Amino acid sequence: MLSNSTQIYDAIVVGGGHNGLTAAAYLARAGLSTLVLERREIIGGCCVTEEIAPDCRVSTTSYVASMLRPEVIRDLGLAAHGLRMIPCDPAIQVPFPDGLVLPWWADRGRAKDEFAKISAKDAETFIRVDEQLKKLARYLQPFFMEPPPEIDTSSISGWTGLFRVGKRFRGISSAEISQLVSFLTGSLGEFLDHNYETHKIKTMFLANNVYGKHGGPYQPGTAIGLLFHLLSGGEHDLQGFSGHVIGGMGAITQALAAAGNKFGAIIRTSSPVAQIDIRHGRARGVVLEDGTEIRGRIVVSNADPKRTFLGMVPASAVPGDFLQAIRNIKMDGPCAKVNMVLAEEPRFTGTPSQATPLERTFYTLVPSLEFAERCYDIAKFGEIPAELWVDCVVSSNADHSLAPEGRHILTCFVQYVPYHLRHGCWDEKRELLGDRVVKKIAEYAPNVPNAIVARQVLTPLDLERTYGLTEGNIFHGDLRLEQLFFMRPVPGWSQYRTPIDGLYLCGAGTHPGGGVTGAPGHNAAQQVLRDWRKGRFKEAAA
Numbered sequence: 367m368l369s370n371s372t373q374i375y376d377a378i379v380v381g382g383g384h385n386g387l388t389a390a391a392y393l394a395r396a397g398l399s400t401l402v403l404e405r406r407e408i409i410g411g412c413c414v415t416e417e418i419a420p421d422c423r424v425s426t427t428s429y430v431a432s433m434l435r436p437e438v439i440r441d442l443g444l445a446a447h448g449l450r451m452i453p454c455d456p457a458i459q460v461p462f463p464d465g466l467v468l469p470w471w472a473d474r475g476r477a478k479d480e481f482a483k484i485s486a487k488d489a490e491t492f493i494r495v496d497e498q499l500k501k502l503a504r505y506l507q508p509f510f511m512e513p514p515p516e517i518d519t520s521s522i523s524g525w526t527g528l529f530r531v532g533k534r535f536r537g538i539s540s541a542e543i544s545q546l547v548s549f550l551t552g553s554l555g556e557f558l559d560h561n562y563e564t565h566k567i568k569t570m571f572l573a574n575n576v577y578g579k580h581g582g583p584y585q586p587g588t589a590i591g592l593l594f595h596l597l598s599g600g601e602h603d604l605q606g607f608s609g610h611v612i613g614g615m616g617a618i619t620q621a622l623a624a625a626g627n628k629f630g631a632i633i634r635t636s637s638p639v640a641q642i643d644i645r646h647g648r649a650r651g652v653v654l655e656d657g658t659e660i661r662g663r664i665v666v667s668n669a670d671p672k673r674t675f676l677g678m679v680p681a682s683a684v685p686g687d688f689l690q691a692i693r694n695i696k697m698d699g700p701c702a703k704v705n706m707v708l709a710e711e712p713r714f715t716g717t718p719s720q721a722t723p724l725e726r727t728f729y730t731l732v733p734s735l736e737f738a739e740r741c742y743d744i745a746k747f748g749e750i751p752a753e754l755w756v757d758c759v760v761s762s763n764a765d766h767s768l769a770p771e772g773r774h775i776l777t778c779f780v781q782y783v784p785y786h787l788r789h790g791c792w793d794e795k796r797e798l799l800g801d802r803v804v805k806k807i808a809e810y811a812p813n814v815p816n817a818i819v820a821r822q823v824l825t826p827l828d829l830e831r832t833y834g835l836t837e838g839n840i841f842h843g844d845l846r847l848e849q850l851f852f853m854r855p856v857p858g859w860s861q862y863r864t865p866i867d868g869l870y871l872c873g874a875g876t877h878p879g880g881g882v883t884g885a886p887g888h889n890a891a892q893q894v895l896r897d898w899r900k901g902r903f904k905e906a907a908a
Contacts, residue, residue: 375401376903377894378652378662380639380678381834381873383411386668387622387633388887389872389894391442393666394629396895401660402631403652405638405834408616409623411668412833412840413882415614415768419707419820422769425615426705426824427833427840428882429759429777430454430728432608433599434618437511438884440601447621447628451600451609452724452764458573459728461810462566467716469725470570481567488567495561500605502546503596505538510597510878510885513861513893514852549593550847555584555735557592565734572738573730577757577781580700580844582742583735587847594845599883610727610764618882642667642674642869644683649868663903664868664894668887669834670842671695671855671875675864684865691856695875696849699826699838700745702780704756704803707820711774712760712811723763731756731806732781741782748788750799755781756806773819778803785826785837792827799823841880842873851877862890868903870894 379390382404394400408414412427431451439445456469468484471477474496482489538546548557554575558568572583575591582588600607611617623633641653642665651661667674675684675692714729732738732755744751757779762769769775780803787795800823807814826838835842843849852860855875862870872890874880897903 373399373661375399375660375662376898377401377664377666378403378660379666379668379872380642380652380674381405381411381668382409382619382623382633382635383668383873384413384619384622384882384884385873385887385890386411386666387619387626388438388442388884389666389668389891390631390633391622391626391629392888392891393894394626394631395442396898398664398898400626400631401662402626402633403637403639403654403660404633404635407636409633409635410616410619412829412835413615413619415616418705418822419773422707422773422775422820423614424705424707424768424775424777424822425611425761426777426822427703427829428615429761429779430608431599431611431615431618431882432595433597433881433883434609435511435599435884435888436601436603438888441888442622442625444618444621444625445601447624448613449617449621450612452612453600454608454610454728455724456728457606457608458570458730459725460566460570460573460730460732461714461716462569463733463809465716466566467714467718467729468566468570470574481570484566485562485564488562488564491561492567498545499592500596502542502549503593503605505542505546506593507597509851510883511888513889514854514877516852516858516861549589551586552589553584553586554588554591555582555739557589558583558735569732569734572735573732577701577779580696580698580742580746580846582739582782584739585742590845590847610761612765612767614761614765614768615882622884639678641680642678644679644866644869647683647867649866664870664898666870666872666890666894668873670697670836670839670873671871672697672836673834674871679866679869688856688859688865695855696844696846697837697839698785698844699829699835699840700742700782700784701838701840702783702799702826702829703822703824704778704780704800705822705824706776706778706814706818707769708774708776708814708817709772709819710813710817711763712758712776712807712817713813714811727760727763729758729760729810731758731810738782745782745784748784748786750783750787750795750802752802754783754802754806756803757781758807774817776814778807783826785839792825796823796825796828799825840874842875843879845879850879854879862886862893863897
């Protein structure tokens with residue numbers, strides 16, 4: 367049936383995740399009548415704060431803001447809408463089986479002094495490598511907030527794009543080019559083995575990389591995380607910034623929604639889109655699951671490329687080779703989440719008695735590179751590793767508003783579990799995964815098992831069913847070299863446009879990829895506005 371309103375929106379955004387809300391806010395700010403349609407009863411996608419026990423709230427999926435773009439924060443006035451982040455310090459903290467807890471402080475001098483307790487040589491190397499990495503990351507930084515070039519040497523625009531890329535690398539030395547290629551193609555493990563001598567310092571670097579990616583640390587292409595995580599973020603535009611969001615990660619999307627509302631965007635929840643209406647090769651609006659038709663001149667999908675083109679768009683509406691390229695995107699999400707409410711704070715063995723609450727917040731449980739490689743080897747064949755890599759955030763230590771007195775929030779990211787199980791199904795194995803996570807945590811914080819008041823286990827299948835992540839992939843497609851930059855989401859379609867006129871993508875499946883950055887939403891909105899100003903969509907949708 368037709369919607370009650372005959373209004374034709376300038377832009378309809380499918381999905382109220384953080385990138386969809388970012389795109390909507392920019393489009394509304396530019397004067398376009400903009401409607402956001404979110405399938406769940408709350409906005410935010412995977413950037414949400416949800417109650418899992420009475421008065422106990424947790425960032426159920428994403429859990430730390432590491433690269434939220436300063437441009438987005440400033441342009442949309444997110445601080446004025448309640449966004450507040452405090453730096454993670456230490457940014458990473460690794461407890462080892464021998465009882466040592468090794469922190470990576472935000473202050474580089476303090477981090478060096480800490481590392482020198484393990485190895486004076488590695489501490490000196492850390493300074494040298496940190497300077498090298500940050501310099502290389504600065505070459506990549508400008509590409510984060512603009513569309514990749516289309517590699518088309520038969521057109522003037524194609525050559526212009528290539529020239530733009532070349533200008534970004536003006537002044538780069540041949541040695542730096544070699545280093546950059548090594549980081550883009552090489553393995554994290556080999557890089558660490560070549561530069562550091564102690565396994566604990568190597569493990570510290572491992573703990574800040576390969577999140578959500580396929581491949582153990584010795585797989586080619588895993589070194590790219592060293593550069594990716596040094597791109598700037600936060601309102602002060604700091605390289606490598608990561609922050610705890612007061613109110614949980616949902617405070618980001620609440621602020622984005624408030625900004626969009628201020629600019630005139632309309633946001634509807636519990637409005638799942640069943641189909642994008644395509645007529646004569648052009649997007650004309652959407653059809654909801656209840657049959658409601660809503661017209662729009664432009665449709666911007668925050669859903670991942672597979673969900674968009676294999677679920678919402680008729681196969682006959684797009685070229686066969688494009689559809690096959692979409693099918694071939696590597697997804698198969700390799701991670702899970704376990705969230706807990708505790709009756710007492712986790713006590714991690716080796717944490718100094720004088721440590722502040724913020725210093726008792728972030729722990730990564732991965733004892734070595736070899737351990738991580740074995741985890742991946744097991745998971746890639748469809749098994750759940752008995753020994754898991756677990757990232758722990760005692761978020762109530764950083765933000766007391768998340769739980770009442772006497773309750774504590776522990777959110778855990780689990781790296782290297784399979785989407786496709788070799789035996790059984792995730793509905794049968796969910797609690798097994800939760801039990802193994804608790805067992806791993808108990809090795810470092812023995813008081814946790816008996817303190818659990820509530821537990822939520824989100825398997826890769828749950829991430830797909832509840833949060834709309836195809837195959838549970840948190841990045842809408844694996845972050846690997848053949849799926850990055852002008853290859854994302856597929857070659858020939860990296861600039862947020864699609865083969866369907868008036869249909870754009872704005873989610874993490876587009877450049878520059880995943881993480882709570884707002885960059886894909888920002889870049890897609892700018893591309894839409896470029897096309898809008900050319901007058902392509904001024905006529906009413908038929």
